Amino acid sequence: DAGVTQSPTHLIKTRGQQVTLRCSPKSGHDTVSWYQQALGQGPQFIFQYYEEEERQRGNFPDRFSGHQFPNYSSELNVNALLLGDSALYLCASSTGPNMYQETQYFGPGTRLLVL
Amino acid sequence: DQQVKQNSPSLSVQEGRISILNCDYTNSMFDYFLWYKKYPAEGPTFLISISSIKDKNEDGRFTVFLNKSAKHLSLHIVPSQPGDSAVYFCAAAPYNTDKLIFGTGTRLQVFP
Numbered sequence: 001d002a003g004v005t006q007s008p009t010h011l012i013k014t015r016g017q018q019v020t021l022r023c024s025p026k027s028g029h030d031t032v033s034w035y036q037q038a039l040g041q042g043p044q045f046i047f048q049y050y051e052e053e054e055r056q057r058g059n060f061p062d063r064f065s066g067h068q069f070p071n072y073s074s075e076l077n078v079n080a081l082l083l084g085d086s087a088l089y090l091c092a093s094s095t096g097p098n099m100y101q102e103t104q105y106f107g108p109g110t111r112l113l114v115l
Numbered sequence: 116d117q118q119v120k121q122n123s124p125s126l127s128v129q130e131g132r133i134s135i136l137n138c139d140y141t142n143s144m145f146d147y148f149l150w151y152k153k154y155p156a157e158g159p160t161f162l163i164s165i166s167s168i169k170d171k172n173e174d175g176r177f178t179v180f181l182n183k184s185a186k187h188l189s190l191h192i193v194p195s196q197p198g199d200s201a202v203y204f205c206a207a208a209p210y211n212t213d214k215l216i217f218g219t220g221t222r223l224q225v226f227p
């Protein structure tokens with residue numbers, strides 16, 4: 001049973017560019033959340049997708065957007081990249097949006113470096 | 116504004132002894148707390164959780180204690196094993212939301 005997978009594993013971009021990160025949830029999971037983990041910090045919640053809609057959002061600008069597909073996979077898009085966007089981007093999946101009943105399973109992350 | 120704080124960036128414990136990792140929070144609306152363990156090049160892995168209606172939850176070698184009046188929780192690992200060496204994050208969820216608010220992590224090293 002494959003867990004949460006993310007692609008690519010590493011990525012280098014320059015300021016002002018746009019990037020798309022991808023996530024495939026664990027089999028049977030229908031909810032995907034995205035987190036940004038800067039160096040030396042804990043993961044910060046970006047947003048969550050369920051039934052192809054953004055359900056909740058953290059304190060991130062509109063440059064961060066996402067999408068969920070009918071097969072429950074998800075993309076995170078970041079426009080107009082800034083140096084401060086350099087981080088590890090984690091995807092987490094769960095069965096249903098209410099994490100009180102379900103724990104979130106995290107992928108290994110995509111490490112983004114913005115030069 | 117760091118709502119979940121782990122003030123000890125690192126902890127070193129001898130194998131067989133108890134490891135105690137601490138976490139403080141500021142938001143009284145948090146009502147669900149979790150601990151995650153993270154190895155290098157892997158995503159965080161869920162370890163144990165506790166609801167605000169409890170003050171203790173135990174799972175094998177891992178026990179989480181919650182002191183709501185002090186807004187403090189701790190994770191006890193006993194006995195500690197070398198395989199427990201990892202970064203431990205505590206996380207909290209406000210009532211009726213799905214957002215996890217993470218602390219900055221504590222790196223635990225268990226030596227023989």
